[in-house]
Amino acid sequence: MIKKSIFIAVILLVIFETIIRFSNIQWDTSQNDKSANLISAQNFIYNFPAEDIANDTVIIGSSISRKLVTDSLGKRFVNLAFNAWSSYDGLELVKLTQKKPACLLIEMNVVGNQKLQEDVTASLSPVSYYPNKAFKSFQLQNQPVGLVVGYLKNMLKARMEEMKLKKRENQELYNLNVSMEKEKLINVLPDSILNARFNVLKKLIEDFKKQNIKIVFFEVPFDEQLMNTATVIKTREYFHQYFSNKEYKYIDLPAVNDFIYSDGIHLSGKSAIVYTQYLKTELNNIKNSN
Amino acid sequence: MLFTSFAFFILLVLTFVIYYLPFNFFKKANTQLLVLILSSVIFYGYYAPELLFLLAFSGAVNVLTSYYVSFGAPKHRMLLATAGIVINLVVLAFFKYSPLIAGTFFNTDNGIGFFLLTIPLPIGISFFTFEGISLVIDTYKGHTDDKFKNLVDKSFKTHIRNSFFFIVFFPHLVSGPILKAHDFIPQISNKFFKDIDWEYCFKMLVVGYFLKLVVADNLKDFTSSLVYPGFMTLSTLTLASMLLGYSFQIFADFAGYSLIALGLAGLFGYRLMQNFNFPYISTTFSEFWRRWHISLSTFLKEYLYFPLGGNKKGKVRTYINLTITMVLGGLWHGAAWSYAVWGAFHGLALAIERLFNDKFKIAIKPNSFFYYFKILFVFLSVSLAWLLFKLPNFDQVIMYMKALFTNTGLVTNYISVFLILLYSFPVVLYHIFYLKRQAKPAFFNKLEYAVYGVMLFLIFTNSGTPGTFIYFQF
Known part of the structure; x- marks a missing residue:
């Protein structure tokens, strides 16, 4: 019985691996926010050759930047922004994989805990790294379930967009989201914690700068009610204090009322495209000014 | 150490190889138990070696108490056994219930309240403390009941080895099954490689890892939104599916852990008690508790419900005893009043059910509509009560219930609902297979290897993101 079971498992594995290798599935197979994060991280770890990254711009940030429509920027952009995590995770991942991009586009909205997520660390450990690299x-x-989800998402794309729009139109829900976010953003972290976090960020970013990687900071707009909260203002101040305008490039924040938000904090579909294009233009301006 | 970690895999392989090496069986040099004790100590102290002092202290108290209860002066036996139990409970209360006591009776901003709040909860303390209590009580009972005789060896050295092994054996150390001394200690003997029941171990390990890695670890990333205030913005359908998903997740997580424990113990020649027996097919609450976390429910029955008088002191006392047992059982799980409420819910359900059965004797035919209706009723009630596990603040439970009925107009993420149901489905199948297998055993036996093959395949290709075991917090 044991031998037969193992035989069945091996056969299934061989068939599945063959299908994966010979098909070029481009669906979004993420099942939830966390799996979306890990898929991005694993893709960067296992499937991006270091030499291909050398001319790319890597976007680093939180779920706020994850909403950017990276495809509209062209092939030379990689989005390493993570849901519920912060810029630190993306920066640390770039550092640990030793894949040097041409430019790091770093979101300033969220400065989270500076401990690399265990799931990412696990993907980097040799026990996971070699089997995952060898077997797709x-x-x-x-x-398998992700592929089913990817197929469904692809099939129901229009319906899902419709639902998102419907969700956005629910003003009561929107206000509830904004008030919940506001409650979080009103209380600023103590300076001791912020200084500790920014010291770690400074060290990381300075190391990248020394390796001739271009650093550009940007801030994604929020709903106006959240834009003026103490945490948002203080975080911005800290960035400018730790990374002076003379040494680092900043992309100016556009007018926040020109955008529509799905929940007050994340850009909705069309606005995400508009803001992504704005980023592209500003980046080009920075490049041209050099 | 987690059963799902690579470090554990290495420890397991090394322990297994050394355990069955021939030199272990030389006369006077039986080192098998020492090998297992050593690897259990590494297993427990891997992340927090300082906790080994507590484990050693707890073990020493129980080893000494049980020895002197057996061979000390007869007139002091009762006193010694009581003292042993009290020390166990005080240690448990100190580490586990300090935050609850602090939050209820003291100002937690400073002073004693703050101190109590900062006391860490040592992993597995509820489990090894109960096992220690079992050792003391069983030894005490040994003087009057043959079932409990000869648990304590005359040689103090052998007794230390046997008892400490009983408490620390790594498959059950941090999350059970809670062993009883009279079930386990008689099994201690030389074990041989040729006697391993490979098929039993394989089945336990494959189903256990499948339930944990494929079902529970995937479901956890959906039920993680079941926190305040996140759930306030979710639709009724999402909230309902998350609640059901959590019910399946907690089963898959804990039953998965228990099955892995059984498989691992089997590799070393020991049989641990079955901890879950398809609980979601229960038609009554009492049946549910005969099938869910069996090692805890039997422990509470033997060491709490019976000593309280069980059902021997009249109907009213029986209902009261049931409720007391379940409230304390609830508190065993965690230091928050919501766990006591959870226990009270189950205690009252058991008492009302008993009262109902005492008044009306209704026979229900298996496979009838009412039979399945009862299964559904018990499952939904139990699932609803799990909310008290997930949201330890009672106000939030009320808000969740309110949102469940009022968020009907909100947009549902159907992909998430679909995935919750999809990942819950193996647990449903697991229970259906059990029911149907009894009717057509030959058919299911033929299919068995293919089912295990598919489970193995999914363990490798569809495991969720790694997560700890829910019951570690207890």
Whole structure:
């Protein structure tokens, strides 16, 4: 019985690996926010050759930047912004994989805990690294259930957009989201914690700068009610204090009322495209000014 | 150490190889138990070695008490056993219930309240403390009941080894099953490689890891939104599916852990008690508790419900005893009043059910509509009560219930609902297979290897993001 079971498992594994290798599935196979994060991280770790990254711009940030429509920027952009995590995780991942991009586009909205997520660390450990690199079927983006989800998402794309719009139109829900976010953003972290976090960020970013990686900071707009909260203002101040305008490039924040937000904090579909294009233009301006 | 970690895998392989090496069986040099004790100590102290002092202290108290209860002066036996139990409970209360006591009776901003709040909860303390209590009580009972005789060896050295092994054996150390001394200690003997029941171990390990890695670890990333205030913005359908998902997750997580524990113990020649027996097919609450976390429910029955008088002191006392047992059982899980409420809910359900059965004797045919209706009723009631596990603040439970009925107009993320149901489905199948297998055993036996093959395949290709075990917090 044991031998037969193992035989069945091996056969299934071989068939599945073959299908994955010979098909070019481009669906979004993430099943939830966390798996979306890990798929991005694993993709960066296992599937991006270091030499290909050398000319790319890597976007680093939180769920706020994850909403950016990276495809509209062209092939030379990689989005390493993570849901519920912060810029630190993306920066640390770039550092640990030793894949040097041409430019790091760093979001300033959220400065979270500076401890690399265990799931990312696990993906980097040799125990996961080598099997995952060798067998595509072990990677999170190729999970059988993920493929089913990817197929469904692809099929129901229009319906899902419609639902998102409907969700956005619910003003009561929007206000509830904004008030919940506001409650979080009103209380500023103590300076001791912020200084500790920014010292870590400074060290990381300075190291990248020394390696001739271009650093550009940007801030994604929020709903006006959240834009003026103490945490948002203080975080911005800290960035300018730790990374002076003379040494680092900043992309100016556009007028926040020109955008529509899905929940007060994340840009909604069309606004995400508009803001992404704004970023692209500003980046080009920075490049041209050099 | 987690059963799902690579470090554990290495420890397991090394322990297994050394355990069955021939030199272990030389006369007077039986080192098998020492090998397992050593690897259990590494297993427990891997992340927090300082906790080993507590484990050693707890073990020493129980080893000494049980020895002197057995061989000390007969007139002091009762006193010694009581003292042993009290020390165990005080240690448990100090580490586990300090935050609850602090929050209820003291100002937690400073002073004693703050101190109590900062006391860490040592992993597995509820489990090894109960096992220690079992050792003391069983030894005490040994003087009057043959079932409990000869648990304590005359040689103090052998007794230390046996008892400490009973408490620390790594498969059950941090999350059970809670062993009883009279079930486990008689199993201690030389074990041989040729005697391993490979098929039993394989089945336990494959189902256990499948439930944990594929079902529970995937579901956890959906039920993680079941926190305040996140759930306030979710639709009724999402909230309902998350609640059901959590019910399946907690089963898959804990039953998965228990099955892995059974499989691992089997590799070393020991049989641990079955901890879950398809609980979601229960038609009554009492049946549910005969099938869910069996090692805890039997422990509470033997060491609490019976000593309280059980059902021997009249109907009213029986209902009261049931409720007391379940409230304390609830508090065993965690230091928050919501756990006591959870226990009270189950205690009252058991008492009302008993009262109902005492008044009306209704026979229900298996496979009838009412039979399935009862399964659904018990499952939904139990699932609703799990909310008290997930949201330890009672106000939030009320808000969740309110949102469940009022958020009907909000947009549902159907993909998430679909995935919650999809990942819950193996647990439903697991229970259906059990029911149907009894009717057509030959058919299911033929299919068995294919089912295990598919589970193995999914363990490798569809495991969720790594997560700790829910019951570690207890």
